[in-house]
Amino acid sequence: xxxxxxxxxxxxxxxxxxxxxxxxxxxxxxxxxxxxxxxxxxxxxxxxxxxxxxxxxxxxxxxxxxxxxxxxxxxxxxxxxxxxxxxxxxxxxxxxxxxxxxxxxxxxxxxxxxxxxxxxxxxxxxxxxxxxxxxxxxxxx
Numbered sequence: 705x706x707x708x709x710x711x712x713x714x715x716x717x718x719x720x721x722x723x724x725x726x727x728x729x730x731x732x733x734x735x736x737x738x739x740x741x742x743x744x745x746x747x748x749x750x751x752x753x754x755x756x757x758x759x760x761x762x763x764x765x766x767x768x769x770x771x772x773x774x775x776x777x778x779x780x781x782x783x784x785x786x787x788x789x790x791x792x793x794x795x796x797x798x799x800x801x802x803x804x805x806x807x808x809x810x811x812x813x814x815x816x817x818x819x820x821x822x823x824x825x826x827x828x829x830x831x832x833x834x835x836x837x838x839x840x841x842x843x844x845x
Contacts, residue, residue, distance in 0.1 A: 725754035729761050736768055744768040759788040763795060770802060778802040793823035797831075809835060 728751035735743040748765035752758065766781035782799035789795065800815035813835055820828040 721758070722754045725751050725758075728754070729758070729764075732761065732764055732768075736764060739771075741768040741771040745772070757784075757788060759785045759792070759795075762788070763792075763798075766798065766802075770798065770805075773805070775802045775805045779806065791822060793819045793825070793828070796822065797828055800831075800835075804835060809838065 728747050732744045732747035732751060735741075735747055745765055745768045748761050748768065751761050752765070755761070762781045762785040766778045766785065769775070769778035769781060779799060779802040782795055782802060785792070786795050786799065796815045796819035800812040800819065803809070803812035803815060813832065816828060816832040816835060819825075820832055
């Protein structure tokens with residue numbers, strides 16, 4: 705296809721993600737491991753501009769949001785990632801953590817129970833017990 709003297713590459717039809725998506729996603733992972741969480745949010749947002757429904761990059765950006773204490777945006781990204789891959793227990797667990805930090809303990813308990821149901825792990829049970837105890841004592845509303 706030719707537009708104003710420029711030849712555009714043919715559209716990708718094999719279902720593979722664009723190269724720019726892969727480049728930005730790799731950069732986001734590298735920034736996360738270097739503890740540059742704001743940079744990770746920027747790079748993962750750029751990657752999601754190419755493939756907005758990639759659960760790995762959504763979870764990565766949500767993890768970075770958790771690290772910079774932007775719990776609402778972390779919750780929103782975990783929500784999208786859970787819609788795409790509801791069998792991933794760590795997504796439910798981390799969304800529960802975001803809800804705890806937002807003060808929504810009742811909803812957090814539901815997410816932590818779902819994480820434990822999907823993968824019976826000691827850490828999930830320990831956190832769930834602690835949060836349930838705090839809820840019973842009305843430590844949080």
